[in-house]
Amino acid sequence: DIGKLRHKSGSFALLENDFREGFRRFPHTEIKHHFLSRALLRLVAAAEPTRFLRRGVVMSDLLVIFGEHFLTCDDTQANTFVVSLQKALDREASFDRLTDNAASLLLTSLTRDVVERRAIFSDLHVSNVVLFGDVSDCTLERVEIQRLDAAEASLVDVTFNSCRVVNLHVDGTTRFGNSAPVVHRLHVKSAK
Numbered sequence: 001d002i003g004k005l006r007h008k009s010g011s012f013a014l015l016e017n018d019f020r021e022g023f024r025r026f027p028h029t030e031i032k033h034h035f036l037s038r039a040l041l042r043l044v045a046a047a048e049p050t051r052f053l054r055r056g057v058v059m060s061d062l063l064v065i066f067g068e069h070f071l072t073c074d075d076t077q078a079n080t081f082v083v084s085l086q087k088a089l090d091r092e093a094s095f096d097r098l099t100d101n102a103a104s105l106l107l108t109s110l111t112r113d114v115v116e117r118r119a120i121f122s123d124l125h126v127s128n129v130v131l132f133g134d135v136s137d138c139t140l141e142r143v144e145i146q147r148l149d150a151a152e153a154s155l156v157d158v159t160f161n162s163c164r165v166v167n168l169h170v171d172g173t174t175r176f177g178n179s180a181p182v183v184h185r186l187h188v189k190s191a192k
Helices: 002-009 029-045 051-055 060-072 075-091 098-111
Strands: 120-122 125-130 138-141 144-149 153-155 158-161 164-170 182-188
Touching: 029 051, 029 060, 029 075, 051 098, 060 098, 060 125, 060 144, 075 098, 098 125
Parallel strands: 120 138, 125 144, 138 158, 144 164, 164 182
Antiparallel strands: none
């Protein structure tokens, strides 16, 4: 039965052979990120272990799709997802990628107001964050972000205290409030 299923999946247009024997994969990263985002929301909210967060790398293209899914998930799932990530950050002391990936997802989730979210995030080192729309009211203290994509984002309710961004991507609609991070490189997206 498994052999038949593998054979049939070979003719399914959304899947192609993986480099690993007996595995299939999505040919387009956008399709893969769509399903990965949904799985991350479900698994993290259920407090189930997610090997991807420990071993994988949460990149900006995944965060864009994750942010869109996070906006449309129900309030209960959004709440439990954020609480679960906050707990993971509090107790994590290992040297794998969980802390960085959890922080990336947690800060990207600021695109939506969540009842049980902390108001202050401090002492985080994050590789990628994608924000858009009206970003939730919060304070970031001593947060370092390698790449922050804030195109189409209103950060007027975000307070930055001793924060640093290595690469900040903005466009003509990006807005900051009374404070801003120290920015090393500013990338302005133009409408062409």
